[in-house]
Amino acid sequence: MDDFYRDYILDHYRNPRNFGHLEHPDVVAEDTNPLCGDRIRMELLVDANGIVADVRFFGKGCAISQASASMLTETVKGRPLADVARLTKEAVLENVGIGISPARLKCAMLGLKVLKTAAVGQLASWPDED
Amino acid sequence: MRACVADDASKLARIVDDFPILRERTVRGRRLVYLDSAATSQKPQCVIDALVTYYSTYNANIHRGVYEIAERATDAFEGARGKVARFVNANPRELVWTRNTTEAINLVAHSWGGANIKPGDVILVTQLEHHSNLVPWQELAARTGARLTYVPVDDRGLHVLDDLDDLLDGVKLVALSHVSNTLGTIAPLDIIVPRAHAAGAVVLVDGAQAAPNMPVDVKALDVDFYAFSGHKMCAPTGIGALYGKRALLEAMPPFLTGGDMIRTVTYDGATYNDLPWKFEAGTSNIAGAIGFGAAVEYLSQIGMEWVREHERSLVSYAFERLRELEPRGLVVYGPRDPDLVADVISFNYADIHPHDLASILDGEGVCIRAGHHCTMPLMEKMGWPATARASFYIYNTRQDVDALIDALGKAAAIFKIDRAGAAGALGG
Ligand SMILES: Cc1ncc(COP(=O)(O)O)c(C=O)c1O
Numbered sequence: 001m002d003d004f005y006r007d008y009i010l011d012h013y014r015n016p017r018n019f020g021h022l023e024h025p026d027v028v029a030e031d032t033n034p035l036c037g038d039r040i041r042m043e044l045l046v047d048a049n050g051i052v053a054d055v056r057f058f059g060k061g062c063a064i065s066q067a068s069a070s071m072l073t074e075t076v077k078g079r080p081l082a083d084v085a086r087l088t089k090e091a092v093l094e095n096v097g098i099g100i101s102p103a104r105l106k107c108a109m110l111g112l113k114v115l116k117t118a119a120v121g122q123l124a125s126w127p128d129e130d
Numbered sequence: 131m132r133a134c135v136a137d138d139a140s141k142l143a144r145i146v147d148d149f150p151i152l153r154e155r156t157v158r159g160r161r162l163v164y165l166d167s168a169a170t171s172q173k174p175q176c177v178i179d180a181l182v183t184y185y186s187t188y189n190a191n192i193h194r195g196v197y198e199i200a201e202r203a204t205d206a207f208e209g210a211r212g213k214v215a216r217f218v219n220a221n222p223r224e225l226v227w228t229r230n231t232t233e234a235i236n237l238v239a240h241s242w243g244g245a246n247i248k249p250g251d252v253i254l255v256t257q258l259e260h261h262s263n264l265v266p267w268q269e270l271a272a273r274t275g276a277r278l279t280y281v282p283v284d285d286r287g288l289h290v291l292d293d294l295d296d297l298l299d300g301v302k303l304v305a306l307s308h309v310s311n312t313l314g315t316i317a318p319l320d321i322i323v324p325r326a327h328a329a330g331a332v333v334l335v336d337g338a339q340a341a342p343n344m345p346v347d348v349k350a351l352d353v354d355f356y357a358f359s360g361h362k363m364c365a366p367t368g369i370g371a372l373y374g375k376r377a378l379l380e381a382m383p384p385f386l387t388g389g390d391m392i393r394t395v396t397y398d399g400a401t402y403n404d405l406p407w408k409f410e411a412g413t414s415n416i417a418g419a420i421g422f423g424a425a426v427e428y429l430s431q432i433g434m435e436w437v438r439e440h441e442r443s444l445v446s447y448a449f450e451r452l453r454e455l456e457p458r459g460l461v462v463y464g465p466r467d468p469d470l471v472a473d474v475i476s477f478n479y480a481d482i483h484p485h486d487l488a489s490i491l492d493g494e495g496v497c498i499r500a501g502h503h504c505t506m507p508l509m510e511k512m513g514w515p516a517t518a519r520a521s522f523y524i525y526n527t528r529q530d531v532d533a534l535i536d537a538l539g540k541a542a543a544i545f546k547i548d549r550a551g552a553a554g555a556l557g558g
Binding site for chain 1: 481482483484485486489490492500501502506515516544545546
């Protein structure tokens with residue numbers, strides 16, 4: 001677990017990318033991790049071609065949930081919304097790297113769950129349980 | 131008395147030795163440092179043995195068996211009731227077995243509450259209650275049209291009693307915890323209980339965090355109901371107790387109905403059993419009760435005065451050691467006074483989220499809890515997103531506190547607390 005907290009994770013935790021709110025988002029979703037109360041909100045701007053033109057996330061929580069959400073915003077910016085709906089937990093694991101313990105997997109997956117909820121337009125299941 | 135004299139050290143070593151998990155278990159090659167006893171305590175060998183002996187030598191259902199092992203099981207079950215009752219200075223007839231504190235409180239909310247709470251009545255709780263001593267009252271209020279009001283707590287987590295008499299005006303029931311599981315605050319029952327009674331209110335005390343950690347005398351406290359859980363005081367999970375004053379219990383309707391709680395049943399109806407069995411429908415947790423009896427016997431041998439002094443001394447030492455980290459952004463919440471705190475210390479370290487802290491500490495073999503500790507309204511009021519919580523019990527040592535401090539040092543190194551400029555604590 002110690003080697004999980006690499007510099008880039010701490011950097012995303014302390015300097016989250018695309019953090020805040022959009023003025024006129026097209027889709028918005030929000031959820032919490034009932035295990036620990038971490039909360040994440042995702043706001044997307046989708047252009048006429050169905051591309052995620054801009055994205056913001058807002059949240060509170062542990063380094064794992066916040067860094068993972070921050071990295072995801074970079075993953076999805078400029079990609080078709082349909083792709084976002086099809087993202088799997090591997091996308092998150094690729095971002096955050098190895099070493100996450102099973103007990104903390106939900107923390108890492110919260111951002112993706114919220115993003116997929118936004119993309120699909122209905123509550124998405126936990127990506128690690130699919 | 132408070133000094134760690136040689137006798138205390140050898141007594142402590144003997145206590146640690148009584149707990150197989152602490153004697154034998156290692157985490158990644160390190161000694162297990164268990165600082166989460168407020169969630170559930172570890173179990174001594176004598177309690178484990180009591181369960182094994184019951185299941186392997188006299189397992190039988192209780193009360194109506196005429197054969198030898200059934201009689202023995204009944205004697206052990208009722209004997210355990212006597213031990214647990216004596217432990218809190220109650221009469222065994224006034225001690226009802228439940229699954230845990232939560233069920234004990236729900237029993238009162240449904241049975242006493244259903245019979246006594248009317249539309250417009252007021253139920254008074256405090257701002258630091260565990261969800262178990264809050265949600266049942268919210269539900270009761272919603273069912274009956276009663277109103278829930280709160281005794282405030284200040285920024286240190288101490289009860290604010292300035293307006294107590296106004297708050298108590300017209301109150302039917304006061305429900306409060308003896309010790310806060312989030313901040314360790316010991317409630318001033320000596321002030322609150324007499325004034326609640328003077329106002330005509332019935333008083334229920336949630337003793338989940340007090341009964342394990344200090345001498346409790348329900349008669350001296352003069353409380354009407356006292357709820358506690360075995361698993362936080364060396365007993366197995368799934369067994370708890372409700373003390374209630376006899377006159378109140380006698381007048382209350384049953385909570386759950388079915389076997390064991392009846393005297394006679396006809397096709398037209400039933401009459402109920404005497405106290406305390408009236409409230410014990412169905413086959414009880416027999417092994418659990420026997421284990422609970424063994425647990426309080428064990429605690430009584432150690433002495434609850436000793437337990438309280440031991441924890442006071444540990445908490446005091448932990449406050450001292452944690453203070454060393456304050457310049458680097460460590461914040462301790464709660465009263466921060468060993469005389470006002472039982473077994474629990476809540477804190478945050480710079481901008482490290484408590485879940486990350488708990489994960490890193492786990493890597494060092496140190497078990498702490500992180501989150502809202504089932505007190506979400508309190509966390510919200512205080513503005514803390516979450517806290518880390520270390521809690522202490524009879525088997526914890528100063529070396530455990532040192533291990534906590536060392537592990538916090540490791541977390542600080544991983545999170546580069548110094549270099550990051552200790553971006554301020556998470557809350558408060
Ligand atoms: C103060 C307090 N009340 C109630 C409870 C609930 O106890 P149980 O889960 O054993 O019912 C706890 C346990 O966490 C507690 O600390």
